[in-house]
Amino acid sequence: MAGWQVRDYSVDDLEAVVRVEAESGTSDASPLFRLSDAVAALQSLDPAVVAIADEVMVGAAVSRVEGDKAWILRICMLPSWRGQGLGSALLSALERRLFDDGVRTVYAVLPGDETGAVALRNRGFATRSGLVFFEKHASVTPQAISLLTAIGAELPAKGLWSRVAGMEREKRFIERRLVLPLAHPELAAQHGVELPRAVMLFGPPGTGKSTFAHAVAGRLGWPFLELFPARLAAEYGLATGLSRRFDEIARLEHVLVFIDEVEEVAGERSGADATAVGVVNELLKAIVRFRARDGRLLVCATNSVTTLDSAFLRHGRFDYVVPIGPPDREARAALWESYLARSGAEADVAALAAASEGFTPADIAHAARTVSQAMFEQSYDTGTRVEPTTADYLEAIRCTQATVSSAMAEEFAHQTENFARL
Known part of the structure; x- marks a missing residue:
């Protein structure tokens, strides 16, 4: 005789279901449905069943109904109860609830090594090969x-x-x-x-x-x-x-x-x-x-x-x-490479990085835009595309006031030492 009793979920079971779910996972892959989806279904009183042994919840199965179709959102059980037929018992009880409510098709999507996969096969759920699962989440409701x-x-x-x-x-x-x-x-x-x-x-x-x-x-x-x-x-x-x-x-x-x-x-x-x-x-x-x-x-x-x-x-x-x-010299070089790539220009990146010490990303952006604007105006005036040189960029750097002075850099280092929390 089974050492558990399966019954319908009640509103007082929510905390225990979440606790069982936290201990149930066997796969490293993320589940299709988030825990918040399962909790929402439980709060809406969609069909769900739980298994109790010695007055302790040891398993649960949660669904969400959409017309005459239903999705199984969770099949979970405590690790010590795996391999004893509990998953099949939960599914059997949940199926009866769903079919009695008019559901005609029940779907489940989960990693092949996740808790409940064996129970689904034992209950006669068919797998569909050759399918690729696609998803895209809206960032806002x-x-x-x-x-x-x-x-x-x-x-x-x-x-x-x-x-x-x-x-x-x-x-x-x-x-x-x-x-x-x-x-x-x-x-x-x-x-x-x-x-x-x-x-x-x-x-x-x-x-x-x-x-x-x-x-x-x-x-x-x-x-x-x-x-x-x-x-x-x-x-x-x-x-x-x-x-x-x-x-x-x-x-x-x-x-x-x-x-x-x-x-x-x-x-x-x-x-x-x-x-x-x-x-x-x-x-x-x-x-x-x-x-x-x-x-x-x-x-x-x-x-x-x-x-x-x-x-x-x-x-x-x-x-x-x-x-x-x-940015340090390496970061300044990366910034200059980024701007040169956008404009298709060629220049000595190492020279530009060295010359722009103390420049912030905003300073480098300003110098790069200055050169781009100058080249655009010369190309318009001459009717011929004019390409910038390293000297053009170095001149723009020379004419750009660095935001970070040596005193500011020293103060920043002091604040980093005393306030940073990483």
Whole structure:
């Protein structure tokens, strides 16, 4: 006689089902349906069954019904109960529920080595060979479109990440610590990785902090929303505006929120007037609420972390405090190669990288655009295409004021040593 009892799911079983599901997986491949899909089906009371042994849940099978068709979203069981026919028993009970409700076809898609695959075969489910599974996820639900438009959010292009030239060290850190966990949350959870909720980027002006924020949103396929303190202050008053905007953000499933020059709203409270203190307090409370939800990331940027209120950078508010400094020689060379490739020009990249020491990505972009504009004008005037030379680029570099002075570079190094949290 089986050591379990199979019964219909009840609303009090939700937490136990999630617990069993967390221990059930046998495949490294991600499931077709996310855990959130299964939870939504359970909350909607779509047909589901559970197995109980000694008053402990040991297995569950969850479905979602669409007309006369149904999808099996989960077949899960505790590891110690595998190989005893429990999966087949769960499926048998679930099939009866579905067919009694008028379902005519039941589908299941899962890796061949996943929990439940053997049970599906034993229950007579046929496999379809020669099929290729395609998927594409919408980055935002139709219900959120009007809200995104109302609050000024945008959907950045996915190719932004690949167009961030140079800065490979910073790119690798952001890719591994921010993008990967957020793009693969269930795998991260299996390894006990807490998803990042907020990150502070600091460094001299023009080093690419805003570009990185846009690129991360594009990489994740999430809406990008930049908060402009001056605009919020004009509409509602700054403290009230921040509170209202974060309440609106809470209604979105996914979003990357960016606040540039965050010291404007998070400056040192000591000696500040009551209004400024209230703004900082409101932002700190908003960050706490923001961190309570999955599927979102707050990116703040500042030119100098020393201008921020000390409470702002405490552990528990920002997961990482990341220095984004001026590119080194290798990164400058990569930036120059990128601009030369776009224009089809040829020049001594090593010479350009050496001559542009202290240049930010914005400085290099300015110098490159200066040369491109000059060549365009000469080509128009002469009627013949004029190609730039290394000397043209070196002259543009000489005429461009580097953003990062030696004093700024020294201060950035000091802040990196004392404030970076990687």
